[in-house]
Amino acid sequence: MWWYATRAAGLMTWSTAVAAVIVGLLLSTRVVKRRSGPWLLDLHRFLGGMSLLFLIVHMATLSLDSFVDFGLRELFIPGASTWNPEAAAWGIIAAITLGLVEVTSLLRPWINPTMWRTVHMMSIVTVVAGSYHAILGGSDVDNPIIWVVAGSGAVVTALLVATRLLGATRNDRGRTAAPARPASRPMASQRRE
16 A cells, blocks of 8 residues: 555656646746736745655655665665665655755745755756656656656756746846946036037
8 A cells, every 4th residue: 555655646746846847937937928927926836835745745655665665764865775776866866856945945035045046946956856766766657648747747847948048048148248338428518519
């Protein structure tokens, strides 16, 4: 029973994390209209919180499963697991980055915006590491439905990341190529006629 719960929680962790990243990228690239922003921001936050909740369930049920011995050490230290050490290590990396992103999001009003933005961009690492974890260790990777969902999520995420990067590049170019501000003109009383 625990194995089924672990698999389901793992799939839900990945799905909600990818969905949170996609919605976040939709917000940051402004692909969607501004008036849907508040609703999408709430959805983004909800999905991020749900992915953390599913991650906790995934790790708890994994520790309760008797098939593989996962204690605290195996759950939190990359390379400590004897079961598929590479898959477990990538899962731990995904879990740590997800935790950092969620904690800094909750602390956003009290932390430096640059630090928050830097840590928040690690959500891409969360998705990549979580995907690799699933490919290496997931027992459902042979299921065609999983491939369709994972492939669709990967393509949409990649397109939105590219859109975001291109937008940032254009903004940087626009800032450097902006014409210099004209010097203030002398007042009428100072002009020579």
